[in-house]
Amino acid sequence: MKILLTGLQRDFDVDALRDRMSKFGHVIDIQVVRDGDPEQPWAVVEMALNVAEGTEVARRIDGIYHIDRFIHARVMLHD
Numbered sequence: 001m002k003i004l005l006t007g008l009q010r011d012f013d014v015d016a017l018r019d020r021m022s023k024f025g026h027v028i029d030i031q032v033v034r035d036g037d038p039e040q041p042w043a044v045v046e047m048a049l050n051v052a053e054g055t056e057v058a059r060r061i062d063g064i065y066h067i068d069r070f071i072h073a074r075v076m077l078h079d
Contacts (some may be wrong), residue, residue, distance in 0.1 A: 001047050001048075001049040001050065001051065001053070001054035001074040001075065002044050002045065002046050002054075002072065002075075003044070003045045003047065003054060003058050003061075003073055003074070003075055004012050004042060004044055004045075004074045004076050005017075005042065005043040005044075005045060005059060005061070005071060005072070005073050006040070006042050006068045006071070006072045006074075007040070007044070007066075007070050007071045007072050008039070008041050008043060008069070008071065009067055009069065010017070010038065010040070010041065012043075014030055014043075014058075017030060017038065017043060017045070018030055019078070021045050021047065024049070024053075024057045024060075025047050025048070025049045025053065025057070026047060026048040027045060027046070027047055028046040028047060028048055028078075029045075029046040030043055030044070030045050030046070031043070031044040031046075035072060042072075044047055044076065051075070054075050055075050057073070058063075058073040058074060058075045059073075061073040062074075
């Protein structure tokens with residue numbers, strides 16, 4: 001299950017993000033997307049979760065205010 005995170009700081013720490021996301025389940029991979037506006041990177045977090053679990057994690061994270069920004073989380077459609 002992939003979860004898209006937006007609203008991150010430009011210089012966010014990928015290892016810290018991995019550590020925080022691992023509290024919700026096993027993190028398989030994190031891809032950082034800086035294309036477009038490098039001041040507003042995205043992270044695609046791939047986790048070993050089923051659809052229901054991934055949706056719940058995204059729901060819990062979405063809208064959190066962290067370091068002067070709101071973090072948004074969305075479950076990515078899978079193929």
